[in-house]
Amino acid sequence: MKITDAKVFVGGPAKNYVTLKIMTDQGVYGLGDATLNNRETLPAKYLQDYLIPNLIGMDPRRSEDIWQFFYRGAYFRRGPIAMAAYGAIDMALWDIKGKLANLPVYDLLGGKSREGALVYAHATGADLEDLMDSIAHYTEAGYRAVRVQCGIPGMPTASYAVPEEKGAKHFITDYSGIRPKVESWDSETYMRFMPEALMRIRDRFGPDLKILHDVHHRLTPREAAAFAKEVEPARLFWLEDPTPAEDQDALRLLRQHSTVPVAIGEVFNSIYDCNKLIENELIDFIRIAATYAGGITHARRIVDLAALHHVRTGFHGAPSHSPICMAAHAHLNAWAPNFGIQEYLVLGTPECDALFPSDHRMENGMVHVSDAPGLGVAFDEEEATRYEYTPGSHPVVRLEDGTMWNY
Numbered sequence: 001m002k003i004t005d006a007k008v009f010v011g012g013p014a015k016n017y018v019t020l021k022i023m024t025d026q027g028v029y030g031l032g033d034a035t036l037n038n039r040e041t042l043p044a045k046y047l048q049d050y051l052i053p054n055l056i057g058m059d060p061r062r063s064e065d066i067w068q069f070f071y072r073g074a075y076f077r078r079g080p081i082a083m084a085a086y087g088a089i090d091m092a093l094w095d096i097k098g099k100l101a102n103l104p105v106y107d108l109l110g111g112k113s114r115e116g117a118l119v120y121a122h123a124t125g126a127d128l129e130d131l132m133d134s135i136a137h138y139t140e141a142g143y144r145a146v147r148v149q150c151g152i153p154g155m156p157t158a159s160y161a162v163p164e165e166k167g168a169k170h171f172i173t174d175y176s177g178i179r180p181k182v183e184s185w186d187s188e189t190y191m192r193f194m195p196e197a198l199m200r201i202r203d204r205f206g207p208d209l210k211i212l213h214d215v216h217h218r219l220t221p222r223e224a225a226a227f228a229k230e231v232e233p234a235r236l237f238w239l240e241d242p243t244p245a246e247d248q249d250a251l252r253l254l255r256q257h258s259t260v261p262v263a264i265g266e267v268f269n270s271i272y273d274c275n276k277l278i279e280n281e282l283i284d285f286i287r288i289a290a291t292y293a294g295g296i297t298h299a300r301r302i303v304d305l306a307a308l309h310h311v312r313t314g315f316h317g318a319p320s321h322s323p324i325c326m327a328a329h330a331h332l333n334a335w336a337p338n339f340g341i342q343e344y345l346v347l348g349t350p351e352c353d354a355l356f357p358s359d360h361r362m363e364n365g366m367v368h369v370s371d372a373p374g375l376g377v378a379f380d381e382e383e384a385t386r387y388e389y390t391p392g393s394h395p396v397v398r399l400e401d402g403t404m405w406n407y
């Protein structure tokens with residue numbers, strides 16, 4: 001069996017999805033997601049110029065050897081561009097393998113460990129009352145877990161992940177051009193406001209709602225330790241990205257001062273970015289995505305390492321991941337013995353459903369994985385002709401005096 005061709009598509013509704021389609025001499029094809037938010041053309045170019053010419057003629061069933069060929073063969077290893085490109089190839093090969101075996105990917109991984117995977121939605125508000133309304137909207141829709149992000153009184157621009165105008169559709173990528181908007185940040189103002197806000201949310205919604213909050217790498221290790229200690233009474237499900245993730249030892253200080261569960265890792269792209277965090281049990285949830293973490297093959301290694309250390313999964317599920325990546329997560333979530341929760345934003349929008357038809361479905365705050373062979377997601381190439389690459393940018397963050405800070 002041989003790979004005969006592969007194509008890359010860039011574009012999509014509201015996001016520049018990078019979709020890989022691998023064709024074989026037996027008529028079976030596979031789909032992968034290489035979307036690297038705001039740098040989408042780079043993994044696409046890597047695939048087109050270097051990886052696809054090598055893929056043609058390879059046996060698609062040898063997904064492990066193909067992964068090792070590209071990873072070890074590159075000499076300059078890792079990084080999000082390369083790992084997203086390998087990730088797309090790997091997902092497509094698992095998709096092909098499942099279709100050949102007439103089995104869903106979760107069965108190839110070891111079978112279902114659960115009937116549904118708990119998900120969390122994103123609630124945001126211009127102020128606390130607005131946020132309360134947004135949380136109520138999701139709980140009424142059946143969500144049992146909600147990430148809460150709020151505008152901070154006294155902060156000149158909206159804090160992380162809060163829409164600029166009340167009620168505005170929230171997409172944090174700005175497609176008006178390549179130059180980013182500038183947000184302002186002040187850690188002291190944030191730290192004065194947010195712990196009390198989280199307590200008020202807990203009081204309003206009671207003990208059962210799983211409340212998550214994302215600091216988005218904005219605090220120093222000492223500030224993060226103080227903040228984590230202060231938010232303990234709100235009984236968060238997790239505190240996300242309290243410090244920048246490059247410094248794996250930074251979380252020791254937080255651990256010494258708080259028992260709040262910590263989730264980190266959405267910017268990680270290999271096991272070497274998180275092995276110390278996991279082995280030293282400095283985190284409770286690992287936030288990798290199948291795309292940036294080199295596909296199902298490499299993500300599975302991280303999940304297995306995490307399982308040895310009581311670390312559960314909480315895969316990244318921002319709108320930047322296409323439904324193909326989210327399908328890979330659905331299969332990993334169905335199987336992983338150490339599944340925790342899934343961030344959930346993309347599946348279910350009409351435009352996405354038209355471009356990527358699938359029967360993965362959300363019910364009562366849980367994703368139910370498709371039982372179709374392979375990843376259980378298709379790609380409508382006719383529909384794809386409606387879209388093209390649109391340059392966009394993420395905001396950047398500066399302190400009030402102009403100092404660049406962490407987005």
Ligand SMILES: [Mg+2]
Pocket residue numbers: 214216240241266
């Ligand atoms: Mg996050």
